[in-house]
Amino acid sequence: MPEGHTLHRLAGELSRTFAGRAVGSSSPQGRFATEAARLEGRVLESAEAVGKHLFVSFADMPEQVHVHLGLYGSFVVSPGTSRPVVGQVRWRLESEVTADLRGPNTCELLTPPEVDLVHARLGPDPLRDDSDPDRAWHRIHGSSAPIAALLMDQKVLAGAGNVYRAEILFRHGVAPMTAGRRIPRTRWDAIWADLRELMREGVRTGRIDTVRPEHGPEAMGRAPRADDHGGEVYVYRREHQGCLVCDTPVRRREVAGRNLFWCPSCQQRG
DNA sequence: ATTCTATGTCGAA
DNA sequence: TCGACCTAGAATA
Numbered sequence: 001m002p003e004g005h006t007l008h009r010l011a012g013e014l015s016r017t018f019a020g021r022a023v024g025s026s027s028p029q030g031r032f033a034t035e036a037a038r039l040e041g042r043v044l045e046s047a048e049a050v051g052k053h054l055f056v057s058f059a060d061m062p063e064q065v066h067v068h069l070g071l072y073g074s075f076v077v078s079p080g081t082s083r084p085v086v087g088q089v090r091w092r093l094e095s096e097v098t099a100d101l102r103g104p105n106t107c108e109l110l111t112p113p114e115v116d117l118v119h120a121r122l123g124p125d126p127l128r129d130d131s132d133p134d135r136a137w138h139r140i141h142g143s144s145a146p147i148a149a150l151l152m153d154q155k156v157l158a159g160a161g162n163v164y165r166a167e168i169l170f171r172h173g174v175a176p177m178t179a180g181r182r183i184p185r186t187r188w189d190a191i192w193a194d195l196r197e198l199m200r201e202g203v204r205t206g207r208i209d210t211v212r213p214e215h216g217p218e219a220m221g222r223a224p225r226a227d228d229h230g231g232e233v234y235v236y237r238r239e240h241q242g243c244l245v246c247d248t249p250v251r252r253r254e255v256a257g258r259n260l261f262w263c264p265s266c267q268q269r270g
Numbered sequence: 271a272t273t274c275t276a277t278g279t280c281g282a283a
Numbered sequence: 284t285c286g287a288c289c290t291a292g293a294a295t296a
Binding site: 003004161 | 275277280
């Protein structure tokens with residue numbers, strides 16, 4: 001399930017798998033049929049992620065495929081070709097292996113100016129080396145909106161989603177409803193640096209693990225077992241289990257349209 | 271069989 | 284702020 005790390009991991013996987021090869025391209029479901037047919041037999045050049053957006057480019061073709069997985073989209077690479085189609089497959093890429101895209105929010109062919117427009121509406125992405133965290137800082141520092149809302153705003157910061165926002169706020173002890181302008185610069189610098197590392201780890205492992213070693217299962221005398229979202233976390237969706245560190249009941253509240261989780265005891269500073 | 275939920279975003283009211 | 288939308292698996296009846 002997709003936050004920015006999923007898309008960067010996917011971009012890497014698609015590049016390693018398909019770049020430099022002629023690909024089969026189809027839309028079993030039909031909703032990307034015309035575009036998929038135009039791509040059939042072309043050489044895939046690269047796959048790149050910006051925030052939660054994926055761009056796939058082909059040799060000798062200015063347009064790029066723009067994919068956004070939305071809440072439940074997936075793009076899964078499996079061995080072999082001519083595999084049976086299971087369920088709704090919007091776009092299938094084949095070349096020795098098969099990559100099936102299902103349930104995307106967006107799958108479209110964009111001209112270069114249209115691609116630029118997508119890039120332009122995104123804030124800095126902690127997973128990209130060309131990102132400037134100052135751009136996010138200025139937005140945050142000038143805003144009265146809660147930091148928990150700003151971290152989810154893709155114009156402010158591209159790539160973090162509901163799990164990373166809850167967990168990064170926990171890791172820095174920040175009360176989620178603190179106004180952006182009350183966040184000290186030093187705190188923001190630490191949050192950005194931490195997000196970079198956490199999300200890089202997410203790209204590497206394909207899951208979101210945010211728990212520091214000193215709070216890990218062995219250190220806390222718990223049985224090591226991953227939660228159903230695929231990693232271990234401090235507060236995300238733990239309202240019935242309590243804070244991983246102090247066991248205080250985790251609070252839940254909708255902020256920026258999504259369920260925010262936090263520990264009122266561990267998270268009290270700005 | 272049905273309803274619900276999910277790591278997301280957009281546009282209309 | 285709300286509903287719509289993309290899909291699949293889990294939860295509920």
